[in-house]
Amino acid sequence: MWSITLKLMRKTKRMLIPAGIAIMIGAAFIASTFLFGNAMKDSLIRQTTAMFGDSNYSITLDSSALNDKELNAAYATTVGDFHIDQLRGTEGVDGVRVSTETGVNVSKDGKHVSGELISTAKDKAMLPVTITQGDQPKDSNEVALPKSLAAQLDAHIGDTVDIASRTAASGDGDKAKAEQVRVVGIATDPNGAYSYYGGAIVGSDNLLALMQGADDFNTVNAMTVYLDLSENGNEVAAKTLDAVNRLLPKHFTLMAKQQAGEQNLKSLGNGADVVTQFLMCFGVLAMLVAALVIANTFQVLVAQRRRTLALLRTVGATKNQLHGSVLFEAAVLGLIASTFGVGLGVLLMWALCASGVTGQNMRLVISWQVFAVPIAFGAIMTILASLGSARSATSVTPLEALRPIETVDRRRGGIARASIGVLLIVAGIALAVVSIWRIQSADGGTADEAQYSVTLMMAIAGAASTFLGMVVTAVFWLPVLMKGVGVLAALAGPSAKVANANIRKNPRRIASTGTALLIGVTLVSTIATGAA
Structure with a gap:
C-alpha cells in the first residue's frame, strides 16, 4: 500500500507543490527564528565576554x-x-x-x-x-x-x-x-x-x-x-x-x-528569549495558514482519486489502509517540505549574518532545535490537516468504482459551527465596545493607568474573538460573497464564467481557500498597524 501511495504522490506532484511551499515557508520561519535567537544570544555572550580575549x-x-x-x-x-x-x-x-x-x-x-x-x-x-x-x-x-x-x-x-x-x-x-x-x-x-x-x-x-x-x-x-x-x-x-x-x-x-x-x-534579562517567542508566534501562524492550504489540497486529491480508491477497495484494501495511505502521504509531504524549509531558513540566516545588515557581529549558530522543531511541527501539522480527508477516504465503497466521478462537495455547515461562530463574533464586538467606552471615559487618573493594561487585553481579546468567529463562519458567508462577486466577474468573459461556476459547485473548498487568504492578509495588516 505504501508503494501505491508513493506512486500516487508522484502522479499528482504538481497539486502537492502549493501545499509543500506553504509548509516550507512555515518551517523556514520557525528555523530562522531559532537561528536568530541563537545568534542574538551568541552575540550578547561574545560582547559581554569580549574582555577575555582568548583567555578561558x-x-x-x-x-x-x-x-x-x-x-x-x-x-x-x-x-x-x-x-x-x-x-x-x-x-x-x-x-x-x-x-x-x-x-x-x-x-x-x-x-x-x-x-x-x-x-x-x-x-x-x-x-x-x-x-x-x-x-x-x-x-x-x-x-x-x-x-x-x-x-x-x-x-x-x-x-x-x-x-x-x-x-x-x-x-x-x-x-x-x-x-x-x-x-x-x-x-x-x-x-x-x-x-x-x-x-x-x-x-x-x-x-x-x-x-x-x-x-x-x-x-x-x-x-x-x-x-x-x-x-x-x-x-x-x-x-x-x-x-x-x-x-x-x-x-x-x-x-x-x-x-x-x-x-x-x-x-541582562531574557530579552533574546522574548524576541524568539514573539517571532515564533508568527511561525506558528504561518503553519496554521499552511494547514488550511494542506486541508484544501487533500480534499481535492481525495475527491479526484475517489474512483482509484474504490478500485483499491475492490481488490481488498481496507478502510484502515486507505486512511493510513492518506496520512502516510501527508507525513511524507510534511517531512520533505519541512526539511527544505529548514534548509531555506539556514540559508537566509547565513545570508543575514554574512551581510552585516543588523549592525552587530552576528554568527550562524546551529542547534538541534533548528532541525527538530520545524520538521516535527511541519509533519504533525500536515498530518492533522489531512485527517478530514483521510476520514473521507474511508467512506469510499467498492461500488463507487462503477459510478461517474462527482467532485462536487454538497455538505453544508452545521448548526453547531454557526452557533459557535456567531457567539464568538458577538462576544468579540461586545469586548471591543466596552474597551472603547472605558478608554474614552478615562480621565488620566492613577486608577485609569492601572486599568489600562486590562482594557488593552480586553480589546485584543475582542478583536481575536471576532476574527475567530469570522473564520469559523466563513463556510456560510464567504461562498455567498464570492457568488455575488462572481456574478459581476462573469461579465468579463468565458474564463470568468467558468470560475464563477466552480465557485457555485464547491462552496466549502472556496471557503477553505478564502480563509487561508483571510488569515494571511489579517496577519500582514496587523503587523503593519502595530508598526505604524
Whole structure:
C-alpha cells in the first residue's frame, strides 16, 4: 500500500507543490527564528565576554556576601596582591593578563583625541582587542592605537604621540603627567568591548602606572585578572585550578569564560528569549495558514482519486489502509517540505549574518532545535490537516468504482459551527465596545493607568474573538460573497464564467481557500498597524 501511495504522490506532484511551499515557508520561519535567537544570544555572550580575549578563565571579586567594610578593602586590591609572577610560573597556566584601565588624552601635531588606556599582555591573543598592524606594547612607553583614533591623529606605526591622563588634566592626579610614547601597533575592536570609546589604546605597564599616578605597576589598583589555562580536551586539570585558587586574594574567585557569559546573559534579562517567542508566534501562524492550504489540497486529491480508491477497495484494501495511505502521504509531504524549509531558513540566516545588515557581529549558530522543531511541527501539522480527508477516504465503497466521478462537495455547515461562530463574533464586538467606552471615559487618573493594561487585553481579546468567529463562519458567508462577486466577474468573459461556476459547485473548498487568504492578509495588516 505504501508503494501505491508513493506512486500516487508522484502522479499528482504538481497539486502537492502549493501545499509543500506553504509548509516550507512555515518551517523556514520557525528555523530562522531559532537561528536568530541563537545568534542574538551568541552575540550578547561574545560582547559581554569580549574582555577575555582568548583567555578561558578570570579572577574576579565575589561580592555577594561582603559587607561595606569588606567591599572597601576588596576595592583597594592592587596588581601585586594577585601574585602575578607566581601565577605565570604555575604549571598549566599558559598566560596571564592583568585588566586595568584609565582615561587618557592623546595628541599629535596639534590634534587631540581622548580614549581608554588598557593594560597589555605578553600574548596579544589575550587582549580584548585585535592587533591588526604591528605588535602589542612590550617595552616601556609603547602604545597600540585604535584604528579610528590613529586615523584622527594621522598617526602611523613608528610615530611618536603625547599621552596624558584625563585625571591629571582635571587636577585630580598630581603624579600623573604627559609622556611621549611610540606607536607600535594598530588595533581594532571586533567584539565591541570598547565601542563606547571608539576602541581601546593598549599601553605598556609603566604607562598604566604613570597615568594612574602610581610609582610602580604592582601598586596599580586592579579588580580582574584573565588567565589562559591549559585544557585536556575541554577541561582544565584540577591540579592547576587548585594551585591558582591558593594564590587568589581574599574574596576573589576563579570563573570560567562560559560561566561568566551565562551569568552576564542572565543579568541582562531574557530579552533574546522574548524576541524568539514573539517571532515564533508568527511561525506558528504561518503553519496554521499552511494547514488550511494542506486541508484544501487533500480534499481535492481525495475527491479526484475517489474512483482509484474504490478500485483499491475492490481488490481488498481496507478502510484502515486507505486512511493510513492518506496520512502516510501527508507525513511524507510534511517531512520533505519541512526539511527544505529548514534548509531555506539556514540559508537566509547565513545570508543575514554574512551581510552585516543588523549592525552587530552576528554568527550562524546551529542547534538541534533548528532541525527538530520545524520538521516535527511541519509533519504533525500536515498530518492533522489531512485527517478530514483521510476520514473521507474511508467512506469510499467498492461500488463507487462503477459510478461517474462527482467532485462536487454538497455538505453544508452545521448548526453547531454557526452557533459557535456567531457567539464568538458577538462576544468579540461586545469586548471591543466596552474597551472603547472605558478608554474614552478615562480621565488620566492613577486608577485609569492601572486599568489600562486590562482594557488593552480586553480589546485584543475582542478583536481575536471576532476574527475567530469570522473564520469559523466563513463556510456560510464567504461562498455567498464570492457568488455575488462572481456574478459581476462573469461579465468579463468565458474564463470568468467558468470560475464563477466552480465557485457555485464547491462552496466549502472556496471557503477553505478564502480563509487561508483571510488569515494571511489579517496577519500582514496587523503587523503593519502595530508598526505604524
